[in-house]
Amino acid sequence: MRGIDASIRIGGGGTQAGAHQLSTEQGVKVIGVASTIDNDLGGSDRTIGFDTACNTALEAMDRLRDTAASYGRIFFVEVMGRDTGIHRHAHGIAAGAEYVMVPERRENVNELVSVLENRSKEKGSCIVVVAEGDEEGGAFKLAAEVGKRCPQFDIRVSVLGHLQRGGSPTMADRLLAARLGAAAVEGLIAGKHNCVVGIVNGAITFTPHAKAIAQKKMIEPDLIRLLAMLAV
Amino acid sequence: MRGIDASIRIGGGGTQAGAHQLSTEQGVKVIGVASTIDNDLGGSDRTIGFDTACNTALEAMDRLRDTAASYGRIFFVEVMGRDTGIHRHAHGIAAGAEYVMVPERRENVNELVSVLENRSKEKGSCIVVVAEGDEEGGAFKLAAEVGKRCPQFDIRVSVLGHLQRGGSPTMADRLLAARLGAAAVEGLIAGKHNCVVGIVNGAITFTPHAKAIAQKKMIEPDLIRLLAMLAV
């Protein structure tokens, strides 16, 4: 097509879906590089940008903790990463959050209220991590619901949103980008195409586009367990 | 009162109003230390926390610019500091913003739209700084208004809010805190009270509480002029 032998597409699910179409419909040889701060693309344990976005969010949450602790407040913090839950659990543990909303579990508003009532007495301040597009309606709706049940709480909401993006990349993201970039070029030379290059269990892997796009990442179970242990 | 000879009150307008009352109604000798990230208390050119909050906001805006430039977007960024306009102008200049909403000026939505139409063609991305509680209704309302008039724009809103607070203080804030803390103690010893200690034009000053609270800080006019020059 237009004299293009091959194309390397760097991006997340949307980009790779387009790359897949380009490959199957136009016959262009395409390799995708797994790159999204949401870490919700299959074919790589970590996608480029995830580590940087996590650390940016963590700095923000450390600052929110300063305010929460000073005033005895409860903060609902909305982070990116709707589907996978990886963001919110990683953030929750690293920031010492008292609760992380898990979309798969029902009834968790009741549990949340009960946890907040206990923790806020002991600690004075609490941080609750919510993902954007959470089925309870995001941080504002959830905070309103909790505020209605517990008028004694001094509640604030903070939406990280686009503030998680951009900035100078971390070491881990630079190394990942260097590895995947080199592997994409060498993969094309070696005849691979219509696949996503990533790192799985420490090794470079080439996953067919269709499979990488369809794959749903699961929260690592030990993160859920850890969170419960550490939030006490 | 309760064996208290004197009290040093560190905080902003609310804290100092309370300090004033304590002083006049209870007869306690009180010195206030001008400390608020909003920099909206009289009696000190800069209040403790302002420099740190400004730099935190600046880092966030630098990251938003990365995203805005990548996608050709227009970001409305809501910063703290309702009344003084100092925050928003300082942020606007330092972050290279294309426009800063000035509450005192009417008709500025028209001007804003006209600026955005010109700038977005040249630069691809724009950052508009809005203060919380702005009379046009804050960033979300303003963004909605602009979006209605200019459906071609790809608009995003980011509210810094509590994310401007907390964190490790800057050099300037630590020096200011050291200076004002020492001056408050020495002031009390020297017999001063019912006043706010601050730094005005480089010198330690003691301003009566009533005056410090009532004083309205004006935006430095050269900041408004600079912004217009640099945003071109």
Added chain:
Amino acid sequence: MRGIDASIRIGGGGTQAGAHQLSTEQGVKVIGVASTIDNDLGGSDRTIGFDTACNTALEAMDRLRDTAASYGRIFFVEVMGRDTGIHRHAHGIAAGAEYVMVPERRENVNELVSVLENRSKEKGSCIVVVAEGDEEGGAFKLAAEVGKRCPQFDIRVSVLGHLQRGGSPTMADRLLAARLGAAAVEGLIAGKHNCVVGIVNGAITFTPHAKAIAQKKMIEPDLIRLLAMLAV
């Protein structure tokens, strides 16, 4: 011993050697947690502190690049991590270094000079990463040697040393610490002792103290290859 049932020792090689002795000589049940910014202890792919120290060093090297590029200088940067070479290669790739001294390879001063002569013409500035205790004698000695051979170079030396330590931990280090801390407690309860708990290929592992201490970490070969590709 003194009513102590078990002990958890958090630290690097020295700490774990002491833990091993405590275990074998005093019969105390000990589990070690792999924690050193040098990442030179066996039993865990990454040790606690490594990711934070790497990112701190990276920020410093980004700043040195600003100066190197402004003045057309060659910087020799001495980083921690004498033995493993992991630090220096990771730093080198992430910082876009033009050369990384590899202790295992002889003759590399000649190669270094040749690389610098080529690169400095194209790029104007160069960064050379050296490990402390490097067999060529560290950054100062190496810089002096290169300066003698190439008097035309404007050379500076920067020793990161203790500046790599301390600071707020990254997300990756906080998660690693949470995982290893929980695993150490659960390991003791499950009857494990005289071992180091770490994460190898993504899974919690308990490695006998003697083995973890003796194990020599090798530079991942793809890092050496990547560095050569990217520095061109």
Added chain:
Amino acid sequence: MRGIDASIRIGGGGTQAGAHQLSTEQGVKVIGVASTIDNDLGGSDRTIGFDTACNTALEAMDRLRDTAASYGRIFFVEVMGRDTGIHRHAHGIAAGAEYVMVPERRENVNELVSVLENRSKEKGSCIVVVAEGDEEGGAFKLAAEVGKRCPQFDIRVSVLGHLQRGGSPTMADRLLAARLGAAAVEGLIAGKHNCVVGIVNGAITFTPHAKAIAQKKMIEPDLIRLLAMLAV
């Protein structure tokens, strides 16, 4: 000269001396913009880059304090700013240093040793700020002298050097740069030349090149006094 009507020179003492020569010998209209991280040029209370370099140094010193406190060590930290002493006092106060070497005062090694003996007992760790080119010979020589007298101390040296340069500028530096840049252009248009533009006591000023270069900045006396008060 070569069709150049006027020139704006951004830099410190060396740059401005060259600008002065260009102006007097070649008749070019020159305005200098006071810009050096050393803040040792006259004609402006603060020069562009000083605030950024100070905050970079402060972050480094906060990290060194983490290590010093963990191990009960004494750190000698060498910062930039040979002549003025402003750097070292500002850093010393902001970082909570236990001692700052003052070049003008004799006998201060004796005083230093006496302070360290007292402070290290109470606090366990100490930070001593030394300026590069200090007449006692810099941090390494001073540390060796103290180590000889007090073999019980666990002493480390850290040289910030070029690590203070570069990086993303702070809000204060960006505003200062915006103000001085605009003033330089407007000054030239208004007929001013052979001078340095700066901000003195909050107002834009144009100081003749010869005077700005010759002017020796003095440490603000209250900084010396504050340091003694706070280090207790």
